[in-house]
Amino acid sequence: MPNEQRPQLERLYQDMAPRSLLPLWESLHALVPREPRSPALPWRWSYGEVRDYLMCAGDLISAEQAERRVLIMENPGLPGSSGITQSLYAGLQLILPGEVAPCHRHSQSALRFVLEGSGAYTALDGEKAVMEPFDLVLTPGGQWHDHGNPSDQPMIWLDGLDIPTVRLFDAGFAENLGASSHPETVGAGDTLARYGHNMRPIRGSVADRRPVNRPLFHYRHAEWRTALAAMASSAQIDPYLGHALEFLNPADGGPIMATISAHVRLLPAGFETKPRRSTDGTVFVVVGGEGEALLGDETIALAPRDVVVVPSWTALTLRARSELxxxxxxxxxxxxxxxLYREQNL
Structure with a gap:
């Protein structure tokens, strides 16, 4: 651009600014990048460290006072956003023995991945899912849910929500039930019995009681871990993913929720994946074993129950020191x- 043009353009921009007009040509490359350049950073939260802070919070504020006693895992590259990626939220929630986190519902969809404790529950529209370590429990948007812990030990789980996505669309609503718990509608485990075995009640029958598009909300560790081990015993391993299984919505074979997908992986001891990148920013939890995640030029150690975030379009290599x-x-x-989704094997 000739130098003599710049002063004239700057005067034009100043004249336009009060009328909320901007020149696209000054920002086109930032608005339409050649490839994703996420401000989110690769990061690891050590479970032991986070747990210590969470237990301290448990001494200072009750679940009822907090409504949800959660420590947010905010990506250091996204300060002030409460996001672990540009579109997702993550936090660790604590329910102490005898506590109930009051019943509410909201537009945001959530998953709960249990990290510690046994015997607490998440109730969805009045049905309890009794949780064990590494169970996956869903609370889709708009459904009443509360949490309780009748056991004698603390319960800790990872909350994963689409809060930033809902915020992007300015589409968030929330409502409290006005009671600590939803009235019980069916016995615990009823949904698993009806929808959890690759079968379902015939649609329209009196037994078909769950929402048509999201019938299942409890995926038990005992079942997904057995399936993953069975596949690993006979299937050829994928060089970029290891052995991997995706959680499915039994209604349509698609992802578990409209905004969130989830999967599990198994890497044998000594296995190293080839580098791969994808546009979906991903939150990993170490269920078992030890290893490393290579994220670009950074190496992050992996230990049980640690949480690691891989930003969009960041090359990921996984190494398993023991079965991971x-x-x-x-x-x-x-x-x-x-x-929008894209992936690339490097």
Missing amino acids: VLFAYSDKASQQALN
């Missing part, structure tokens, strides 16, 4: 629905 089992969730569901 991982749980992961991402915004892949949203991206596929919007025709």
Whole structure:
């Protein structure tokens, strides 16, 4: 651009500014980048460190006072956003013995991945899912849910929500039931019995009681871990993913929720994946074993129950020092629905 043009353009910009007009040509490359350049950073939260802070919070504020006693895992590259990626939220929630986190519902969809304790529950529309370590429990948007802990030990789980996605669309609503718990509608485990065995009640029958598009909300560790081990015993391993299984919505074979996908992986001891990148920012939880995640030029150690975030379009290589089992969730569901998702094996 000739130097003599710049002063004239600057005067034009100043004249336009009060009328909320901006020149696209000054920002086109930032608005339409050649490839994703996420401000989110690769990061690891050590479970032991986070747990110590969470237990301190448990001494200072009750679940009822807090409504949800949670420590947010905010990505250091996204300060002030409460996001672990641009589109997802993550936090660790604590329910102490005898506590109930009051019943509410909201537009945001959530998953709970249990990290510690046994016997607490998440109730969805009045049905309890009794939780064990590494169970996956869903609370889809708009459904009443509360949490309780009748056991004698603390319960800690990872909350994964689409809060930043809902905020992007300015589409968030929330409502309190006005009671600590939803009245019980059916016995615990009823949904698993009806929808959890690759079968379902015939649609329209009196037994078909769950929402048509999201019938199942409890995926037990005992079942997914057995399936993953069975596949690993006979299937050829994928060089970029290891052995991997995706959690499915039995209604349509798609992702577990409209905005969130989830999967598990198993890497045998000594196995190292080839580098791979994808546009879905992904949150990993180490279920078992130890290893390393190579994220670009950074190496992050992996230990049981640690949480690691891999930003969009960041090359990931996984190394397993011992047999390594991982749980992961991402915004892949949203991206596929919007025709945005891409992946690349490097």
